[in-house]
Amino acid sequence: MSILLIAEHDHQALNPATAKTLTAAAKMGDNIDVLVAGENCQAVADEAAKLSGVSKVLVADNAAYGHQLAENVAALVAELGKDYGHIVAPATTTGKNFMPRVAALLDVAQISDIIAVESADTFKRPIYAGNAIATVQSEDAIKVVTVRATAFDAAEQGGNAEISAVDTVIENTKSRFVGEQLAESERPELTSAEIVISGGRGMQNGENFKLLEDVADKLGAAVGASRAAVDAGFVPNDMQVGQTGKIVAPQLYIAVGISGAIQHLAGMKDSKVIVAINKDEEAPIFQVADYGLVADLFDVLPKLNEKL
């Protein structure tokens, strides 16, 4: 049975999570078709066609998919997905939004946020905020799966898949897009950055995040935050790393003034190297840190900035 992978994109470029999800899909079987649903999204389709291992790219280019409303996208995916053995998407907020709707429309269960593929029907996924790893087997005819992109390497370039248009247009009158406010950032995106530096309550206020940003700019790193820092209003919530925020797994994660609550650890403990900078030597973050520095962050950050 073939696999339908739903591409994540912003209508202009393919999100890196897609190439990682492709690697996961390739472990489930062959014949992977990629669906690009959006508006004026030909460039995304071209990009997807170049990924190694893609058999075919389906493009549903219509204003109805312009804001990727779950009601429209889910109905489209369920319609196309009937003939596939697996329907796979990255576990981003977009994927999490429409995929369970797809599963319910097809009357099958969904396996969320997998971190490993054991076989075509058996997957590993974290439960209880990453404090346990479950191995689950799906008996459904169609496996609807969302993939934790950070758990897989990106598929390589070098493909040359054929691109074909999908004419199905699904519109609904029950929901409509009103507007969006996107946080602007010139730094790399949090979930795909090689280095992430995050601040917690210990940063004391939003202005002090400048200290982190200076270091981040030298390292080419993304800036994250703990829930405490977000709830205190220091930074916007799309910077939150944790179970309820973003899951990251960079090469290097630097936690500054973060105690290391379970909720936060669930979002970053798969990073290759973890550095903790905290003045409380009892902070739980030191239990997962490869390198710990017990010191005041206001002394450390300027020095670190100078050394880099």
Place this chain on the structure above:
Amino acid sequence: MKVLVAVKRVIDYNVKVRVKPDQSDVDLANVKMALNPFCEIAVEEAVRLKESGVADEVVVVSIGPKAVQEQLRTALALGGDRAIHVETESMPDSLVAAKILKGVVEKEQPDLVILGKQSIDSDNNQTGQMLGALTDMPQGTFASKVSVEDGSVEVTREIDGGLQTVKLQLPAIVTTDLRLNEPRYASLPNIMKAKRKPLDTLSTDELGVEVKSTVKLLKVEPPAERSAGVKVADVDELVDKLKNEAKVL
């Protein structure tokens, strides 16, 4: 307007879970249970809608063994008007839960259904969306702001990269994100009063739903332990280690 809120009994979020030695599941014997934090936010939002005069009745529903009635009483103490307990032997998975909730929706005909975005035990993040598909209702997931006005609800959603606002025609489904509100605490008089509020029990047969999972749990393991790290003395040593030992700079 009638608001239906689905709540789930889960392990208290402060408890560090332990995996059973036979790897069959996590050990929930004698562990403190509580209302799922996202469900608390859902109840709070419904109660605020009632307090602001938008909603006139808040019905809370929970699925599971008899013990879930404790959480329903908590939800009533927080301001719910009445409760529905759908009794099942164990906690059903998301699709079955959504089918059960569909049955409750058909019975109650609410204008708005509010759920948490995910439960902190299974971390699935599915039930609200599935209920949306089954009832053909529009959905506003990961809501950080909800406002109801003439027959529709405007929901500001937390998405990767920022916020998105959608307008949904009622009846609709909203799932709550953390920043939607700050849930209140139940006061002692309200806890006492909640004991007298109506709580009906329904069976899955009455709702015509078969409780059957198509996903088998094969094994539950603790996550891979990270090896213990080292403490460094100062910034110089840290940078040196990152460059030469870990080779990540």
